Amino acid sequence: MSTLAVPRTGTGEPWGPEEFTARLRAVPAGRYHDRHPFNVRMHNGALTPAELRRWIVNRFHYQRHIPVKDALILAKFDDSALRRAWLRRIQDHDGVTEGEGGIERWLRLGEAAGIRRSRLLSGDEVLPGVRLAVDGYVNFCRLRPALEAVAASLTELAAPTLMRTRIDAFERHYPWIEAGGLAYFRTRIGQGRRDSAEALPLVVAWARTREQQEAAVAALRFKCDVLWALLDSIDTATAADSGAGTGTDLGVAGDTPGPPAPGARR
Numbered sequence: 001m002s003t004l005a006v007p008r009t010g011t012g013e014p015w016g017p018e019e020f021t022a023r024l025r026a027v028p029a030g031r032y033h034d035r036h037p038f039n040v041r042m043h044n045g046a047l048t049p050a051e052l053r054r055w056i057v058n059r060f061h062y063q064r065h066i067p068v069k070d071a072l073i074l075a076k077f078d079d080s081a082l083r084r085a086w087l088r089r090i091q092d093h094d095g096v097t098e099g100e101g102g103i104e105r106w107l108r109l110g111e112a113a114g115i116r117r118s119r120l121l122s123g124d125e126v127l128p129g130v131r132l133a134v135d136g137y138v139n140f141c142r143l144r145p146a147l148e149a150v151a152a153s154l155t156e157l158a159a160p161t162l163m164r165t166r167i168d169a170f171e172r173h174y175p176w177i178e179a180g181g182l183a184y185f186r187t188r189i190g191q192g193r194r195d196s197a198e199a200l201p202l203v204v205a206w207a208r209t210r211e212q213q214e215a216a217v218a219a220l221r222f223k224c225d226v227l228w229a230l231l232d233s234i235d236t237a238t239a240a241d242s243g244a245g246t247g248t249d250l251g252v253a254g255d256t257p258g259p260p261a262p263g264a265r266r
Ligand SMILES: O=C(O)c1cc(C(=O)O)c2c(n1)C(=O)C(=O)c1cc(C(=O)O)[nH]c1-2
Pocket: 066, 102, 152, 153, 154, 155, 156, 158, 159, 162, 188, 227
C-alpha cells in the first residue's frame, strides 16, 4: 500500500500547528484530482455523453461507499460528541428518511443524465479499477487509526472549489443534463466546507508526534491517489472506446443496458 511506501522518519521534532496545517493543505493543492486529464476534459466540455455517463455510473460506486467508510471511522471513536458529528456525515449521504440524502441526489443526477436508477444501483458497470480504488479507501479506513482515516477525508479541503468548477462546466457544456440533477454538487459545497473545517482541527490536535504527523500527511496523499486511480480507470475505458472507434453510449435510459464498458465486470 502506498502509505507503507512513504518513508516515515518519525525522528524529528513535531511540526508546529501552523507548519503541520500548511503541509496538510499542500497535499491536495499539489495532487488533487481536479488536475486529472479526465476532469480537465470534463471541465473543458470535451466529454461525450457516453463518457460523462460512464463517470456518473462509476462515481456512484464511490458515493455509496462513503457512509460505509464513515461508519467504520465512527466505530473508532470513544466520545459521544465525535460520534454525533460523524453520524451527521452518514446522514448527509443516506438521509434521515427514505428519499433524502446524497446517494438519492446522485441517483437523481443519473436520471437527469438519462441513466435509470436501477442501472446505478445494480453496480454491473463499475470498472475493476474503480472497485479496487474504492475498496482501497474503505479498507484504509477500516484498518488504520482514526487519525489517518480522518486525515484521508481532508481532500475535502479542495472539493468545494472543484464542485463550483464542475457546476459551471455542466451548465455551460452539458445542457442536456437537466439542471435539477446538479443538486448533489450544490449541496456538497457547504457540506465539504463544513466537513473539512471540522476534520482539520481534529487531525492537528491528535497528531502529537512527528511520526503521527507524517502518517497523517501520507494518509492524505493516499486518498489523493485513490481519487486519481479511480479517474485513471474511467479514462482508460474511454481511451479503449476511441481505439475501437465505437464511442458506444452506455448510459441512455432504457430497459436494456448497453454493452458493458471494455473491461467492465460481467
Ligand atoms: O466529486 C468530487 O470530486 C468529490 C471529491 C471528494 C473528495 O475529495 O474526497 C468527495 C466527494 N466528491 C463527495 O461527494 C463526498 O461526499 C466526499 C466524502 C469524502 C470523504 O472522504 O469523506 N470525500 C468526498
